[in-house]
Amino acid sequence: MAEKMLYHVKEHKHTAGVIKDVMDSERYHTLLKERVTVGSQVLNHKFFEDPHDVVLGLSTDGFAPFRRRTQTAWPIVLFNYNLPPEICFHLEYVLSVGVVPGPKKPHDMDSFLWPLIQELHRLAIGVHAYDALSDEFSALRAYLLLVFGDIPAISMVMCMKGHNALSPCRMCKIRGVRIPGSSNPIHYVPLCRPHHPDADADPAFVEVYDPAHLPLRTHGEFLRQAEEVQMAPSEAKAARLAKQYGIKSIPLLSTLSSLSFPVSFPYDFMHLIWENVVKNLMQLWTSQYKDLNTGVEDYEVNPTVWEAVGEASAASGDTIPGIFGPHPPNVTSDKMSWTAETRSFWFQYLGPILLAGRFTHRKYYTHFVLLVRLLCKCLQFELSADDLAEICAGFIAWVEEYERYFIRIYYQHDLQRLSACPVTVHALLHITDSIEATGPVWASWAFPMESLRINFVLGPHIHQLASRYPDYQIIHVYLFLHVTHSH
Numbered sequence: 001m002a003e004k005m006l007y008h009v010k011e012h013k014h015t016a017g018v019i020k021d022v023m024d025s026e027r028y029h030t031l032l033k034e035r036v037t038v039g040s041q042v043l044n045h046k047f048f049e050d051p052h053d054v055v056l057g058l059s060t061d062g063f064a065p066f067r068r069r070t071q072t073a074w075p076i077v078l079f080n081y082n083l084p085p086e087i088c089f090h091l092e093y094v095l096s097v098g099v100v101p102g103p104k105k106p107h108d109m110d111s112f113l114w115p116l117i118q119e120l121h122r123l124a125i126g127v128h129a130y131d132a133l134s135d136e137f138s139a140l141r142a143y144l145l146l147v148f149g150d151i152p153a154i155s156m157v158m159c160m161k162g163h164n165a166l167s168p169c170r171m172c173k174i175r176g177v178r179i180p181g182s183s184n185p186i187h188y189v190p191l192c193r194p195h196h197p198d199a200d201a202d203p204a205f206v207e208v209y210d211p212a213h214l215p216l217r218t219h220g221e222f223l224r225q226a227e228e229v230q231m232a233p234s235e236a237k238a239a240r241l242a243k244q245y246g247i248k249s250i251p252l253l254s255t256l257s258s259l260s261f262p263v264s265f266p267y268d269f270m271h272l273i274w275e276n277v278v279k280n281l282m283q284l285w286t287s288q289y290k291d292l293n294t295g296v297e298d299y300e301v302n303p304t305v306w307e308a309v310g311e312a313s314a315a316s317g318d319t320i321p322g323i324f325g326p327h328p329p330n331v332t333s334d335k336m337s338w339t340a341e342t343r344s345f346w347f348q349y350l351g352p353i354l355l356a357g358r359f360t361h362r363k364y365y366t367h368f369v370l371l372v373r374l375l376c377k378c379l380q381f382e383l384s385a386d387d388l389a390e391i392c393a394g395f396i397a398w399v400e401e402y403e404r405y406f407i408r409i410y411y412q413h414d415l416q417r418l419s420a421c422p423v424t425v426h427a428l429l430h431i432t433d434s435i436e437a438t439g440p441v442w443a444s445w446a447f448p449m450e451s452l453r454i455n456f457v458l459g460p461h462i463h464q465l466a467s468r469y470p471d472y473q474i475i476h477v478y479l480f481l482h483v484t485h486s487h
């Protein structure tokens with residue numbers, strides 16, 4: 001184990017401008033130059049100055065351990081990035097530091113995180129430990145570099161109001177808008193909201209946001225706003241400020257000087273892409289998305305064609321080796337088998353073939369394939385500065401085409417169609433920044449949490465299941481897929 005944990009010292013080589021691990025991220029390199037702070041005390045050592053210092057990631061998520069799914073439990077889990085990427089998410093190396101028992105979402109998550117944060121403070125100072133490799137005692141130090149999970153879980157640990165609020169994005173200060181004349185309380189975040197009725201009441205209302213220059217949140221401002229809410233002289237004032245900022249109180253995690261708000265909390269690629277953006281797109285194509293019709297467009301796939309696509313999807317599994325993942329389900333009839341993993345495989349490898357020539361206009365297919373290309377690019381082992389520039393420009397183009405009137409796809413700049421613009425579409429615009437800030441998408445996606453969920457629920461049966469469904473070692477499946485597809 002001690003030998004394996006020297007991976008980043010012995011095997012990983014950082015090349016300027018190339019991202020292939022969390023040790024290539026801006027946040028890691030910023031910390032390398034900073035002295036460690038615990039409370040008001042500035043310590044003599046810098047972050048990660050000793051090769052034995054441990055880089056940690058924290059994740060939490062609610063899961064339903066029983067079949068009826070009425071109760072949830074919340075594991076609190078640490079990942080050790082000192083280990084080689086191909087094993088750092090394996091169950092035997094995951095540190096499960098606690099489980100919040102439920103039965104509902106924790107009312108005060110910080111109270112459950114408190115023992116862990118105390119320990120992380122001690123680990124930032126240094127804990128007397130024996131190094132088996134050098135046969136010496138030394139100070140063992142560990143720091144939290146990033147925190148990840150689905151949007152509700154991260155809103156909870158960041159003490160934010162969440163993805164339906166007026167300020168729904170944790171990365172920027174974009175204002176959400178509601179559908180005019182509707183009782184739907186959800187705020188949506190299109191870039192362009194011309195002539196929205198809110199503009200009359202608010203002189204600071206922004207009608208068009210520039211996707212290349214979003215009003216990003218900063219660490220200092222985030223914590224100042226959190227303090228302003230917490231120290232407000234009345235509950236009414238606190239509620240008003242919380243609504244304005246999207247922040248409810250000072251998060252306990254802000255006491256860890258290794259974390260920077262909000263960049264240390266990247267959007268989780270698994271939930272964002274496979275559980276939201278892709279799922280919603282498939283619902284838009286099949287007339288199942290929030291009672292939204294196609295407006296002035298015609299992007300739905302003919303139901304008979306969709307049925308044939310479904311049958312072809314299911315049949316393809318007979319000739320695809322099991323190592324690539326579970327058998328692809330029928331997209332029309334087998335709703336139960338859709339998981340982030342099956343949707344990811346279908347979208348990347350089957351969809352572009354099965355949907356070619358199936359839309360009424362080529363522009364819908366071109367738009368879809370652009371997204372596939374961008375997602376595959378995000379999943380590359382190594383990303384150069386040119387790759388990141390391409391991803392950034394690609395997501396901007398994709399989101400603009402998703403919304404824009406003159407190409408007219410999903411939002412069509414129609415305020416009655418605002419529900420086509422949830423924060424998950426907007427969040428695509430932050431993916432490039434997050435890769436630069438905290439590393440590759442695999443370092444902060446929730447697939448390992450899904451493996452843990454299976455382990456928690458099935459306990460001793462996990463190994464039987466793992467042999468049938470290789471998502472137990474999902475990182476391996478992904479690595480395998482990308483090796484096989486890149487050669």
Ligand SMILES: [Zn+2]
Nearest residue numbers: 169171172174
């Ligand atoms: Zn944003």
